[in-house]
Amino acid sequence: MSYRSHADLGGCTESRPVIPEPEGELFHAPWEPRVLALSLAMGATGLWTIDMARAARETLDDYASLTYYEIWLGGLEKLLRDSGAMVEPPIARPAPLPAAAVAGVLARGWPASRPAQGPARFSVGQSVRTILKRPDHHTRLPEYARGKRGRIERVIGVHVFADASAQGLGERPEWLYTVAFDGAELWGAGDALTVSVDAWEPYLESE
Amino acid sequence: MSTPDDDHSELSPLEIRVRALESALVEKGYVDPAALDLLIDTYQTQIGPRNGAQVVARAWRDAEFRAWLLRDATPAIASLGFTGRAGEHMIAVENTSEVHNIVVCTLCSCYPWPVLGLPPTWYKSAPYRSRVVRDPRGVLRDFGVELPEATAIRIWDSTAEVRYLVIPMRPGGSVNLSESELAALVTRDSMIGTGLALTPPPLIA
Numbered sequence: 001m002s003y004r005s006h007a008d009l010g011g012c013t014e015s016r017p018v019i020p021e022p023e024g025e026l027f028h029a030p031w032e033p034r035v036l037a038l039s040l041a042m043g044a045t046g047l048w049t050i051d052m053a054r055a056a057r058e059t060l061d062d063y064a065s066l067t068y069y070e071i072w073l074g075g076l077e078k079l080l081r082d083s084g085a086m087v088e089p090p091i092a093r094p095a096p097l098p099a100a101a102v103a104g105v106l107a108r109g110w111p112a113s114r115p116a117q118g119p120a121r122f123s124v125g126q127s128v129r130t131i132l133k134r135p136d137h138h139t140r141l142p143e144y145a146r147g148k149r150g151r152i153e154r155v156i157g158v159h160v161f162a163d164a165s166a167q168g169l170g171e172r173p174e175w176l177y178t179v180a181f182d183g184a185e186l187w188g189a190g191d192a193l194t195v196s197v198d199a200w201e202p203y204l205e206s207e
Numbered sequence: 208m209s210t211p212d213d214d215h216s217e218l219s220p221l222e223i224r225v226r227a228l229e230s231a232l233v234e235k236g237y238v239d240p241a242a243l244d245l246l247i248d249t250y251q252t253q254i255g256p257r258n259g260a261q262v263v264a265r266a267w268r269d270a271e272f273r274a275w276l277l278r279d280a281t282p283a284i285a286s287l288g289f290t291g292r293a294g295e296h297m298i299a300v301e302n303t304s305e306v307h308n309i310v311v312c313t314l315c316s317c318y319p320w321p322v323l324g325l326p327p328t329w330y331k332s333a334p335y336r337s338r339v340v341r342d343p344r345g346v347l348r349d350f351g352v353e354l355p356e357a358t359a360i361r362i363w364d365s366t367a368e369v370r371y372l373v374i375p376m377r378p379g380g381s382v383n384l385s386e387s388e389l390a391a392l393v394t395r396d397s398m399i400g401t402g403l404a405l406t407p408p409p410l411i412a
Contacts, residue, residue, distance in 0.1 A: 010313030010364065014337040018349040021327040023256055023395045028328070031225040036250070036325070037243035038229060040292075045237065050368075054315055068316065068331045073225060080228075085237060099241035106249065109291035109321075112368035140366045142313050144340060156296070156369060176367055187341055192359035195340050198367035 003136045006063035007054075011144035011187070032069040039072050044105055045094035047083045051166035055138035056082070112159040114173035120201070122177060126152045127207035130179070130199065138166035141203045145195075148185050149207055153196060154178035161200050174200040255324030256395035258289045259372060262322055263398065264389035266299075267377045277301060280372065284322060294321035294370050300363065301374040302400070307358050308373045309346075309400030311339045312365040319370035323395060330399065340364060350401045373397070375404040 027033050043053060057075035060066065066074065084091030097105060122128055132147035140162045156176040164172035176198055183193030218226070232238045262284055266273040276283040280297040284290070297319060300308040312318065313336045318326040329335050339346045343360045347353065354360070363371045375397035381389060384407060396402030 005314075007314055009333055009336040010311075010340045012333075012337040014334050016334040018329045018332065018335045018338070018346050018401075020350055020396070020401075021329055023327075025327070026251060026325050029219070029221065031219075031222045033247040033251070034225050034229055034243065037246040038225075038232065038238065040246050041238045041242050042232070058315065064333070068328065070221070073221070073228075077228065080232075085235070086231070090235070094237050096237055096239045097242050098239050099245050102242050102245045102249065105292075106246075106254075107291040109293065109295040111295040113296065140314060142364065142366065144313075145364075154298075156367075159296075159368060162367065176369075178369075192357075193343065193362070194359065195362040195364060197364045198369050200367070 003059070003138070005058040005138070006060065007058035008143050010142045027069075028067075029069075035069045035073045035076070039076050041097045042076065042080070042094070044097040047085060047092060047094045048079050049160075049165045049168075050110065051138060051160075051162045052168065053079060054162075055166040058138070114158050114160060114171065116158045116175075117173075120155050120175045120177075122152045122155070122175075122201070122204060122206075124152050124155060128152060128177075128179060128204045129207045131203055131205060135163065137163060139163050139203075141199060142197060144186055145179075145181060145197050145199075148181050150179040150181040150185070150196075152177050153180040156198065159200070161202070163200075163202070174202060176200050177204065179204065250320075250325050254289075254321060256322070256398065257390070258287075258324070259319070259322035259395070259398045260390040260393035261287055261386075262289070262299075262372065263374055263393045263404075264386045266374055267381075267389055268386055273301075273374075276374070284372075289321040291321050293317070294319045296369045297322075297372060298363075298369055299372045299374055300361070302376045304355075304376070305357075305359060306361050307354055307400065308361045308363060308371075309339060309343055310363045310365060310371040310373060311336060313337070313340060314364075314366055317365035317368075317370065319372050322372055323398060327395070347401065350396060352401065352403060373400045375402075378404050378406045380407050380409070 056078045057071050060074045080086050129149050158173045159176040160171040161174045178196050179199045180196040266276050276299045280299040316331040392405040394402050397404045
C-alpha cells in the first residue's frame, strides 16, 4: 500500500473542541487570500482536475500539522511540480484565466453530472453494503463508512468518478447515490442518529 | 499592492513562499494578476452567506418556492441568481422539530460556495470533521446549541460533488416580517446545521 490519505478524519479520536468563528472572518494572514486565488486561477486552467487537487492535498506528509491554506499551498506546489509547467522548457503551458472571464467561470462552475449510459443498479430504499477494501489511490468512501450496511436514500445521477479522475484516467462516470447509515451500524450505538455519504456505484454491493 | 522594492525582512516565511510562487506564475504567464484580485474580491464582497439567507427567507415566506427548493434545489437557488463553482449540484434539507440536519465534509472541506461563500475555519478543522459524524450533540454544545432529546439528528457527509444547504426552522414571532427582515435572522451556522436561526427582537408596542 503506497497511497496514504491523511484527510479521512470522520470518527477519529479527537478531544479538541470546535471553535466557532464570526461570519465575516475569512482569512487569518495576508498570504491566505493569495493562495486561494492562485489555486482557483490555476484550477481553472484545466491543468489538473479537482480530484487530482484533492489527492495532492490529502497526501501531504505533514497534513495534520498544517493550517487549511498551508494545505492548499502545499497541494498547489505539488500539482505544479507534477504538471510539467514549471520546468524549462515547459512540458505543459496552461493558458491563464483572464480577469474578464472570472465571473462567468465562477457562475458556470464545473458540473460533474454526465449522461447515463445504462440504468442505475440500485433504487431508493434498497439495502446495500459498502465495500471494505481501501484502494491504493484517492477515493471518496470514508473509512468509517466502509463495510457497513446502509440504504439507498437518493439516486443522484451519473457523475464523474473521483477515483478515476484523481488518477488522470479520465472521467469514467458512474451512478452516484446518497447512502444512509444508522448511527448504531457505524458506531455500535447511536441515539436517533443517521449519517449519509454520497457514494458511487463501485463503492456499493447488494446486501 | 506591494512593489518589487518592498522590504521583505519583516515578511513571514509563508508570505515569502507565496509571493515567490505568485511571481513565478505571473512571469510564466499562467495567471493574470487582475484575475487574482477579482477572485479574492468576489469571495470577500459578493459571494457569502447572505446569499443563502435570501434563499432561506424566500423558502420561509413562499410555500411554492420551498417545495421547489426541497424537490430540485439547484434551479430553485439559481432563480435567485446563485449558481456555479462548488454549488453545481445542490440539495436543500429542512430542519423540523423531528429532525435536525448538519452538513460536514469529513474528507476535505466541500461546502456550498454560491450560497455560503468560503467555509469557516472550524468547518475545515480536524475537530469538526472527526467529531460531528460520531458525536453531533457534543459538537452542537461547542456552539451553545442544545436540541430536545427527541429530535433525531441527520448528518450529511459531502463526499462527492453534491453540496448541501440546511433550511433552519423558522423562529416564532416572525410571521409579519419582510423577506429581508427574515434573512437577517438566518445565520451562516444555521444553514450548516451547527446553529439555529435567530429569534426576532420583540415588537415594540
